[in-house]
Amino acid sequence: MRLLVTGGAGYVGSVVAAQLIEAGHQVTVLDDLSTGHEDAVPEGARFVRAAITEAHDALDGVDAVLHFAAKSLVGESVAQPGLYWANNLGGTLALLDAMRERGVGKIVFSSTAATYGEPEHTPIEESDPTRPTNPYGASKLAVDAALSAYAQIRGLGAVSLRYFNVAGAYGRFRERHAIETHLIPNVLKVATGERESVSVFGTDYPTPDGTCVRDYVHVSDLAKAHLLALEAITPGEHRIYNLGSGTGFSVQEVISVCREVTGHEIPVVVGDRRAGDPAVLVASSAKIQRELGWKAERAALRDIVSDAWGALSGK
Secondary structure, three states: EEEEEOOOOOHHHHHHHHHHHHOOEEEEEEEEOOOOOOHHHOOOOOOEEOHHHOHHHHOOOEEEEEOOOOOOOOHHOOOOOOOHHHHHHHHHHHHHHHHHOOOEEEEEEEOOOHEOOOOOOOEOOOOOOOOOOOOHHHHHHHHHHHHHHHHHHOOOOEEEEEOOOOOOOOOOEEEOOOOOHHHHHHHHHHHOOOOOOOEEEOOOOOOOOOOOOEEEEEEHHHHHHHHHHHHOOOOOOEEEEEEOOOOOEHHHHHHHHHHHHHHHOOOOOEEEOOOOOOOOOOEEEEHHHHHHHHHHOOOOHHHHHHHHHHHOOOO
């Protein structure tokens, strides 16, 4: 297939683009490099430096789109909500209109489990209420609503994948965020000397070790889910799937495994709880396992951390 990957110079987008090329697809990466890196564009992909609002020409001859281009910092979304609505929703609507003009009727959307907000129970299922607590999650949920409308009215075939924490590395493709908010890369930066310590916000949660429990999915497994979703697209239908571990790992477990993998002490600074941090956030992936046959092959926390550390340290 001839595919357009928006945001394909970013972390998840670059891994998906690489796996698509390995599977024999023709890939064009569209990215404005506002947060991505040109050297992350996989070999064999055509690269177009442009915003998603300028995707018209890149869509010529394309069979389907895999859409990753978005703003994704929760704190920034609270401080600058207009930026997130304009980029995440406005940009996607422009992309969908361009797809319609070019006759492209299939899309896989990188959504987020932040659309659910604070859950009533875990693991979170696709049928659970969606009550996002920040503009980032709200903008992604709005895109999901738009995809459902385009599917119903215009026959678009769409699949949204909702996930929490992506981690690990795929060969040379790793996390490289200018502002890093994810736990695993921040812990590993202590081991490389880029940070003096890692902060733990709260140790008195109702969890086995008192620290928050979160979902972690290996980026390689996540990418495979996008390839499966691409094959499952049905015209006029919008499917939504969660991607999660089903159990999750605590902050303390992550730090302990990082110490084992790196051989570094990794000092910890314990602080107070952060407002709005639920004790446990874990998404069920039972639906995608049942319907598409997806299964996490590198679900062990040590595998996730080892791959991330290897790509970061060159070991």
